[in-house]
Amino acid sequence: MNDRPAPDRPVRLTRWEQRTEVPLFAAGLLFLTGYAFRVLTSHEAEPWNDIALILVWSTWLLFLVDYVTRLRLSGLGARFLRVHWLDTLVLLLPLLRPLRMVQVYQAVQRRHDRPRLDLYARVMAYASLTAVLLGFSAALAVYHLEHTAPGASIRTFGDAVWWACATLTTVGYGDATPVTLWGRTVAAGLMACGLALLGAVTGSFSSWLIQVFTREDEKRPPERG
Incomplete structure (x- = not known):
């Protein structure tokens, strides 16, 4: 590198x-x-x-x-x-x-002569770690903003973690949703980040599979006519 x-x-x-x-x-x-x-x-x-x-x-x-x-x-x-x-x-x-995980990973890699992981594995690794840390941060923020609000459905930290998992994975069951302005602002940001991180992981995984299948096809002996 x-x-x-x-x-x-x-x-x-x-x-x-x-x-x-x-x-x-x-x-x-x-x-x-x-x-x-x-x-x-x-x-x-x-x-x-x-x-x-x-x-x-x-x-x-x-x-x-x-x-x-x-x-x-x-x-x-x-x-x-x-x-x-x-x-x-x-x-x-x-x-x-946690959104700075990409720069952190690049800083670590610049201390070595070559990458320690394959490109696709690196993308999936730092995107997954970013998702975990960002989801935990969002769960803390939403719990702090929501658990005492009137009519709130997020009353415990467990509710907040469940909400963060559903939001990051774009499932959105709707059983736990923010009701305050700032809580919904955090939710909107987490939705956007969740889509980006999920796209990075799934895109890298798909590219890795294509690369593996291509290599297998190249190793396969040609069929005789």
């Missing part, structure tokens, strides 16, 4: 991203852990709730430092907001950080 940065990318920015993507992914998991503890436990669970809050804010500050550093190293100025719109969105909504 070619490790040289693209001509229009500063070398220092490329090196910074290679060194920080994996640690920041770990920080993202810590953020999700702290947020989950805040959502799923009672507010009287002290001092653990305070520790979880500190964990959430400290990891978010790491994301902010990384964002500002990459903005400065890029040399793009205000254009950075438009070119790296996903990074801006993830900074404002850290629960969307």
Whole structure:
């Protein structure tokens, strides 16, 4: 795999991203852990709730430092907001950080001379991991927004997980649906991401099957006329 940065990318920015993507992914998991503890436990669970809050804010500050550093190293100025719109969105909504799994995987692979997995397997692997993390994040957010709302059908975290699974797989049973504005906003985003991730997995799997069948046909001896 070619490790040289693209001509229009500063070398220092490329090196910074290679060194920080994996640690920041770990920080993202810590953020999700702290947020989950805040959502799923009672507010009287002290001092653990305070520790979880500190964990959430400290990891978010790491994301902010990384964002500002990459903005400065890029040399793009205000254009950075438009070119790296996903990074801006993830900074404002850290629960969307699983969407950066593609960049994390590329950062890991740049540390090796060659890919460790076949292309199609890689696509299915990071798309599946992104779906799991994104579904868990959405379940937490919807449970937090919905479980005390009047007329809500999502009353427990189990309901929220069931809803997230049905939404990500585009099944949509309708037995658990958000009733609040922000809950439905989260649902709309998860629907869009679910379609994209499902398309990536199924498309890669289909391409892999075609490749396997093609190789088998090439190995088969020609039939005699």
